[in-house]
Amino acid sequence: xxxxxxxxxxxxxxxxxxxxxxxxxxxxxxxxxxxxxxxxxxxxxxxxxxxxxxxxxxxxxxxxxxxxxxxxxxxxxxxxxxxxxxxxxxxxxxxxxxxxxxxxxxxxxxxxxxxxxxxxxxxxxxxxxxxxxxxxxxxxxxxxxxxxxxxxxxxxxxxxxxxxxxxxxxxxxxxxxxxxxxxxxxxxxxxxxxxxxxxxxxxxxxxxxxxxxxxxxxxxxxxxxxxxxxxxxxxxxxxxxxxxxxxxxxxxxxxxxxxxxxxxxxxxxxxxxxxxxxxxxxxxxxxxxxx
Numbered sequence: 001x002x003x004x005x006x007x008x009x010x011x012x013x014x015x016x017x018x019x020x021x022x023x024x025x026x027x028x029x030x031x032x033x034x035x036x037x038x039x040x041x042x043x044x045x046x047x048x049x050x051x052x053x054x055x056x057x058x059x060x061x062x063x064x065x066x067x068x069x070x071x072x073x074x075x076x077x078x079x080x081x082x083x084x085x086x087x088x089x090x091x092x093x094x095x096x097x098x099x100x101x102x103x104x105x106x107x108x109x110x111x112x113x114x115x116x117x118x119x120x121x122x123x124x125x126x127x128x129x130x131x132x133x134x135x136x137x138x139x140x141x142x143x144x145x146x147x148x149x150x151x152x153x154x155x156x157x158x159x160x161x162x163x164x165x166x167x168x169x170x171x172x173x174x175x176x177x178x179x180x181x182x183x184x185x186x187x188x189x190x191x192x193x194x195x196x197x198x199x200x201x202x203x204x205x206x207x208x209x210x211x212x213x214x215x216x217x218x219x220x221x222x223x224x225x226x227x228x229x230x231x232x233x234x235x236x237x238x239x240x241x242x243x244x245x246x247x248x249x250x251x252x253x254x255x256x257x258x259x260x261x262x263x264x265x266x267x268x269x270x271x272x273x274x275x276x277x278x279x280x281x282x283x284x285x286x287x288x289x290x291x
Contacts, residue, residue, distance in 0.1 A: 041121040045108035048101040051094035051184075052177045055083055076173075083180065091184060221245045227272050228252075234265050 049057070056079055063079055064070075070078065083091075112118050225245045232239050233251055240248035256266060 041117060043112070043115075043117045044121075045105055045112055048105040049098060050177055050181060051091065051098040052083055052180055054094045054097055055079075055086070055091075080176075080180075088184075088187070095181075095184065223276070224249065227276060231265075231268050231272060234262055 059079055059082065060075070063075060063082075067075065067078065222242055225240045225242050225248075228240050228245075228248065230239070233248065234255060236251075238244075238248065238251075252269065255262060256269060
């Protein structure tokens with residue numbers, strides 16, 4: 001049967017038997033399937049907001065007031081560019097708030113799943129799903145054995161496409177938001193890796209310096225214990241060893257600063273220091289710093 005092509009607005013209502021319709025098109029021509037709102041328990045925890053969405057909520061009204069002539073899509077593009085150019089320290093407040101909100105949602109959701117309200121909600125949802133499946137089976141059978149109204153099909157088909165396009169735009173928007181957040185997190189991770197590498201390098205340098213200083217201190221103690229081995233402390237006749245050199249040097253410094261001075265002892269110390277090729281002042285400073 002030949003059907004002349006006419007504008008949709010004036011298309012007449014023509015009845016066709018189901019067996020005359022190509023079986024390959026039945027799946028896309030079924031009528032009556034409208035988009036269903038996802039059921040949600042009113043007592044369930046509120047879903048968390050991403051950092052980008054929080055930024056949009058803060059800036060949208062002000063941006064709309066500053067740019068009244070922009071369309072919705074142009075305004076969204078403007079805010080997206082602002083987010084991309086926002087300094088990391090300013091973005092951080094939104095990302096931290098989003099992470100806290102996500103943690104809040106996880107905790108509240110875990111508690112909510114233990115409630116009677118959640119169990120009732122799941123049971124009701126399963127009952128509705130079972131009833132819906134039965135209704136769809138009945139509609140499919142009715143379609144197979146009844147006529148089909150072309151004008152009604154066209155209107156509902158266009159509405160179905162419109163709904164799907166809206167869903168697709170929302171999914172693309174969500175994907176863009178997640179990509180932006182992922183890029184931010186990757187950048188933050190790179191900065192953290194750089195900071196860790198820098199700290200590891202500084203730690204290695206400090207450990208090398210400490211090892212060198214420890215060796216210098218050990219060499220200095222050994223050299224001093226050998227040089228002053230023949231010079232006992234006045235009043236004690238104590239001579240230094242590698243184990244007692246620190247205490248020996250402290251007592252020697254007290255003797256050098258005593259009043260009245262011990263001229264003979266002071267001269268002996270000066271002679272030993274001269275043999276070390278450093279001044280007395282530099283010698284004591286070097287030893288104290290090493291210790």
